[in-house]
Amino acid sequence: MAPNASTQSAHSGDHAANNKDAVAAHFISKFADLQSRFDAPTNVFESKGKRFLEATIARFVDRNEPITVVLPGFPTKTPNHGGKVLGPLPDRAEELALARLEKLCASVEEVYPVGCKVTIFSDGRVFGDLVGASLENIRAYKNGLKELVKEAGHTHIQFDGLENYTKTDNPEQEVLERFGINQMDMDARIANEPDIGNNFRSFSQFMERDMADRWAGKSEAEMRKGCDDVARKMMLRNVGFSSLVAEEYAHAVRVSIHCYNNAGPKFGIHLLPAKRMDTPRTPWHSVICEDVDGTVRAMDLKDVDT
Structure with missing residues (x-):
């Protein structure tokens, strides 16, 4: 006797639900290899973020669409050539990072x-002028990334940028105005929002090393104030840029090179080999060293062979 329509519908619904669950579980298991996490109880992926990610994956499966992961990053190499990196173009560090994403x-x-x-939503134009990176180097870096993707035969990586969403010669200011960022009390957000505060401190620490030439001859207090001032401007732009990404990629899996509590909608990842609890390093701030036993390490250029 043939099953009735209601039985067929129930079985179909069960299969769809099981398929969504299987895809989400598989994605999360593979994604774990990249995830960065704070120590408990700051990290809440298991209690909150996992459910958020499962729901995000389920929406793609429901629509039978490719899962989209969006990563703001890969801006340009740090201007600290010789201290942190070899030069302005992508190198082995970017090769490894792209391979992990692929x-x-x-x-x-x-x-x-x-x-x-x-x-990869390249954010070179967002921060470049603040850290002293030229537009020429920003363009060369992005073009170099595309060449690496092509040469490696990667078929799952694509690029986006501010130029696709802005109309003026000052896209950074355009984004700030679009989302009302200039009226924001950033100091209050830094003080009261852990993720914002963590990013601010991270930016400020990077400025000390990335802009080392600018601080030559300055006192410790002057350097610290200068780093904080630049970091505060970066935070305003970062919030604007994040707002743009959130709007244009509202349904995507959003990942970040910064550590988060992983409740969603953003999830921190390691682009380079590291332990899960380590502070993430980025290829644009690093060189790669490979030990004789095959261990790969990302570090500052100045620390190689010392």
């Missing part, structure tokens, strides 16, 4: 043939 997407296809894509 591997994640390819692994998703094992259970979800529709696929998975990573969009």
Whole structure:
């Protein structure tokens, strides 16, 4: 006797739910290889973020669309050539980072043939002038990334940028005005929001090293104030940029090179090999060293062979 329509519908619904669960579970297991996390109880991925990520993946499966992961980053190499990096162009560090992203997407296809894509939303124009990076170097870096993707045969990585969403010669200011960022009390947010405060401190520490030439001859207090001033401007732009990404990629899996509590909507990742609890290093601030036993380490250039 043939099953009735209601039975068929129930079985179909069960299969769809099971498929969503399987895809989400597989994605999360592979994503764990990249995740960065604070120590408990600051990290709340298991209690909150996991459910958020499962729901995000389920929406893609429901629509039978490729899972989209969006990563703001890969701006340009730090201007501290010789101290932190070899020069302005992508190198082995970027190769490794891109390969990790490609591997994640390819692994998703094992259970979800529709696929998975990573969009790198390059933010070089957002911060470049603040850290002294030229537009020429920003463009050369992004073009170099595209060449690395092509040469490696990566098929799951694509690029986006401010130029696709702004109309003026000052896209940074345009984004700030679009989202009303200039009226924001950033000092209050730094003081009261842990994620914002953590990013501010991270930016300020980076400015000490990335802009070392600017601080030559300055006192410790002058350098600290200068770093904080630049970091505060970076935070305003970062909030504006994040607002743009959130609006244009509202349904995507949003990942970040910064550590978060991983409740969602943002999840911190390691672009380079590291222990999960380590502070994430980025390829644009690092050189890669490979030990004789095959261990890969990311570090500042000045620390190599010392």
